[in-house]
Amino acid sequence: MGLRFLTAGESHGKRLVVILDGMPKGLPIENERVRSELKRRQGGYGRGRRMQIESDTPEFLSGVRFGKTLGSPIAVSIENEDFQSWQDAMAPFGEQTDKRAVTRPRPGHADLAGGLKYHTHELRDILERASARETAARVVVGALCKLLLQALGVRVLGHVLSIGKAKAPSKQTLSEADWQRALASEVACIDPNAETDMIEAIEQAKKDGDTLGGVAEVRVLGLVPGLGSHVQWDLKLDGGLARALMSIPAIKAVAIGEGFEAAEKKGSEVHDAIFFDKKQGFYRKTNRSGGLEGGMTTGEELIVRAFMKPIATLMNPLPSVNVRTKQPEPAEIERSDTCAVPAMCVVAEAMVAFVLADAYLQKLGGDTLGELIERLDRYKNLLEEY
Numbered sequence: 066m067g068l069r070f071l072t073a074g075e076s077h078g079k080r081l082v083v084i085l086d087g088m089p090k091g092l093p094i095e096n097e098r099v100r101s102e103l104k105r106r107q108g109g110y111g112r113g114r115r116m117q118i119e120s121d122t123p124e125f126l127s128g129v130r131f132g133k134t135l136g137s138p139i140a141v142s143i144e145n146e147d148f149q150s151w152q153d154a155m156a157p158f159g160e161q162t163d164k165r166a167v168t169r170p171r172p173g174h175a176d177l178a179g180g181l182k183y184h185t186h187e188l189r190d191i192l193e194r195a196s197a198r199e200t201a202a203r204v205v206v207g208a209l210c211k212l213l214l215q216a217l218g219v220r221v222l223g224h225v226l227s228i229g230k231a232k233a234p235s236k237q238t239l240s241e242a243d244w245q246r247a248l249a250s251e252v253a254c255i256d257p258n259a260e261t262d263m264i265e266a267i268e269q270a271k272k273d274g275d276t277l278g279g280v281a282e283v284r285v286l287g288l289v290p291g292l293g294s295h296v297q298w299d300l301k302l303d304g305g306l307a308r309a310l311m312s313i314p315a316i317k318a319v320a321i322g323e324g325f326e327a328a329e330k331k332g333s334e335v336h337d338a339i340f341f342d343k344k345q346g347f348y349r350k351t352n353r354s355g356g357l358e359g360g361m362t363t364g365e366e367l368i369v370r371a372f373m374k375p376i377a378t379l380m381n382p383l384p385s386v387n388v389r390t391k392q393p394e395p396a397e398i399e400r401s402d403t404c405a406v407p408a409m410c411v412v413a414e415a416m417v418a419f420v421l422a423d424a425y426l427q428k429l430g431g432d433t434l435g436e437l438i439e440r441l442d443r444y445k446n447l448l449e450e451y
């Protein structure tokens with residue numbers, strides 16, 4: 066069956082809840098790792114005030130006992146500390162006493178399409194769930210999947226390549242020092258000059274009442290070849306990764322390896338020639354494919370990029386129309402981020418970790434971590450014999 070997860074929760078509701086189903090038994094879980102991933106998502110230059118007043122804490126409700134997974138569904142909740150001030154507006158029962166409905170849809174957000182679809186003029190019914198607050202629950206899933214992948218010798222890392230027009234220089238290989246810099250940077254950037262440009266760009270956008278998007282890159286080290294499959298459309302790993310990344314709010318494009326750039330080049334400039342030596346086995350000198358060919362991992366580093374559009378809530382709002390009166394009015398202003406690319410990067414890592422943890426389970430099966438590792442070792446021996 067593999068892994069699956071569902072989330073529940075409104076942005077200003079009482080709690081977020083996530084259920085992750087299909088994790089093998091016996092995986093050590095460090096609560097601190099889950100906490101620190103949530104903290105990474107909350108941070109980043111350009112986030113709104115809400116992220117500064119809340120501190121996301123995961124509460125494990127099921128599936129983990131004495132620090133190890135049981136093999137049963139893992140349920141985790143995160144309290145919305147902001148709920149205190151939203152109790153009346155978001156009460157599950159009773160009457161709406163606060164009559165101020167959200168009626169001026171924000172261009173670029175889910176407000177109008179959702180209002181039309183659900184035939185409601187109270188757009189808060191839509192925006193509460195469309196809000197990217199939900200991605201905190203995905204980061205919990207990602208943290209758990211990263212722990213599973215770590216036990217299989219795999220690391221998932223991310224960094225920000227650009228914010229608006231401020232770009233970090235592209236690098237084929239990233240060193241441990243680069244990754245540590247990205248972790249320490251307020252914009253998750255490996256390059257100090259680009260970091261300054263990115264922060265300045267965010268400051269300028271904020272002054273202008275405007276917002277910015279950008280690009281994050283996720284790289285995965287230590288993958289075996291042959292994860293995913295070429296035999297059926299929905300088993301192709303590139304398709305699975307693209308879907309998972311595109312499902313993150315505000316992601317409008319995904320690139321695998323050279324992605325967009327490859328479409329402009331000749332085949333001889335794009336494909337990664339194949340070499341062999343006794344020590345390394347089959348290997349490539351370049352990795353323009355981003356570690357995926359035919360819907361399967363090649364054994365090279367996996368490299369994917371997620372492209373985020375600018376935040377839809379503008380402090381200097383675009384024209385809109387009041388859905389009740391049908392009169393032109395500026396779009397609604399909600400407390401909001403100026404730029405959330407660094408936070409999106411953490412969510413992108415989480416989604417990639419989920420897809421890959423699932424791919425390992427699909428390939429190897431097994432009910433316990435021990436079984437999974439045994440099967441992985443056997444597969445690695447087969448690869449060596451090839």
Ligand SMILES: Cc1cc2nc3c(=O)[nH]c(=O)nc-3n(C[C@H](O)[C@H](O)[C@H](O)COP(=O)(O)O)c2cc1C
Pocket residue numbers: 113173174175195196197200313314315316374376377378400401402405408409412
């Ligand atoms: C981490 C993260 C934080 C976000 N924060 C905001 C925000 O504060 N305000 C906002 O209007 N949109 C924010 N967004 C984007 C919206 O959730 C998204 O644009 C909206 O749900 C519409 O979906 P779509 O852009 O995928 O069409 C954020 C997205 C991510 C990934």
